[in-house]
Amino acid sequence: MKRKSNLGFTLFELLVSISIIGILMALVSFSFSAAQKKARDARRMQDLQSVQKAAEQYYALAGAYPAQANCAAGQSWSSGGQTILQAFPLDPKGVGYTVACGVGTSYCMCARMESNDTSGNSSSGTCSFAGIGSTGPFYCVRNQQ
Numbered sequence: 692m693k694r695k696s697n698l699g700f701t702l703f704e705l706l707v708s709i710s711i712i713g714i715l716m717a718l719v720s721f722s723f724s725a726a727q728k729k730a731r732d733a734r735r736m737q738d739l740q741s742v743q744k745a746a747e748q749y750y751a752l753a754g755a756y757p758a759q760a761n762c763a764a765g766q767s768w769s770s771g772g773q774t775i776l777q778a779f780p781l782d783p784k785g786v787g788y789t790v791a792c793g794v795g796t797s798y799c800m801c802a803r804m805e806s807n808d809t810s811g812n813s814s815s816g817t818c819s820f821a822g823i824g825s826t827g828p829f830y831c832v833r834n835q836q
Contacts, residue, residue, distance in 0.1 A: 728805040731783040735802040736830050738780040739788070743832040745776040746798055755795030756834060762798070764788075789829075801831040 700708075745768060750756050752770040761768055761779070768776035782788055782802060789801040804811045811830040 725806070732804045732806045732830075734783045735788075735804065738782075739800050739802055739830060739832045742776065742780065742800060743835075747835055749775050750834075756798045758795065762800070797834045799831060799833040801829045804828055804830055 746756055749768050749770055752773065752775070757768050764779055764781040766779045767774060768779075780788070789803075801813060802811075811827045813827050813829040813831040
């Protein structure tokens with residue numbers, strides 16, 4: 692009698708292995724995507740907080756907030772020969788921030804958050820804060836003076 696040698700995998704075994712690998716890749720991809728969204732949201736918050744600090748410093752030096760024209764991506768802020776903001780930041784996805792710089796008396800800047808609908812502090816991109824502890828899909832900063 693001849694003895695049959697099993698030197699390979701069956702088609703069924705290969706299909707099961709490939710299916711398992713596919714499911715694991717889908718889970719990893721989803722987790723990676725969520726982590727990227729959270730990282731971009733953190734960057735947005737950090738950008739707007741640094742612009743808020745720069746605007747307050749500008750106000751202290753110039754007695755007014757920067758004009759609307761200075762609130763475009765890439766614009767720098769200088770007052771009295773001192774550079775306060777090297778370049779106005781651009782949103783991590785490249786779409787720009789919602790900015791409403793006033794006529795020297797006020798400003799408001801908002802960014803739409805990606806990760807979930809409650810990671811921001813405003814319910815709209817027009818700086819309409821609902822109060823302390825408010826949440827929403829936008830993160831906004833405004834003048835403190």
